Amino acid sequence: MGKKYLIKVNGKMYEVEVEEMGASQSVEVPTNNSSSSQAPATATVSVPQQSTNTAPSANPAPSQPQPSKPTQPSTSASNTEGEKITAPMSGVILKVNVKAGDEVKDAQTLIVIEAMKMENEILAPRDGKIKDVLVKEGDQVEIDQTLIIME
Numbered sequence: 412m413g414k415k416y417l418i419k420v421n422g423k424m425y426e427v428e429v430e431e432m433g434a435s436q437s438v439e440v441p442t443n444n445s446s447s448s449q450a451p452a453t454a455t456v457s458v459p460q461q462s463t464n465t466a467p468s469a470n471p472a473p474s475q476p477q478p479s480k481p482t483q484p485s486t487s488a489s490n491t492e493g494e495k496i497t498a499p500m501s502g503v504i505l506k507v508n509v510k511a512g513d514e515v516k517d518a519q520t521l522i523v524i525e526a527m528k529m530e531n532e533i534l535a536p537r538d539g540k541i542k543d544v545l546v547k548e549g550d551q552v553e554i555d556q557t558l559i560i561m562e
Contacts, residue, residue: 493542496533496559498552502526507548509559513541522546522558533558 413430502524509521515535522533542560546552 493560493562494536494539495557496521496536496561498524498533498554498556498558500524500526500531501553502531502551504546504548504550504552504558505530507544507546509541509544511541511543515539515541515561524552535561537561 413428415426415428418425418427503526504522505525506523507521508519508523509515515521515538517535517537519535520532521535521541524531524533540562542562544559546556546558552558
């Protein structure tokens, strides 16, 4: 028996079962066909053989989709500069919810970054005060770029 996964494609959930096969094996997969008068269409998928020294995972994939969690930014502390809140991914700044001097609470949404058509919330790592905001809406940011400095 193979491993079962839930996959979301274009907003629709599909349950798929994946089974390990030999190097030269292939499998035919039925595909949706809009016309009922034709025979069901199939797609052939070749599956490369997994290395023999790789053990199967002891923890199977969960059968229920996991809710996406807001992204915790990486932070670094420095006595003279404050705590830097950096971008965990490349993307475009959609929204900046704070300005210099604002008091923020732990886990408050500071910035929203769009990456791969997904909105990712950057949260405050703790209660504190915003010392400086280094980005504005529409800015392109890279991984580990400093977005905000907290006191």
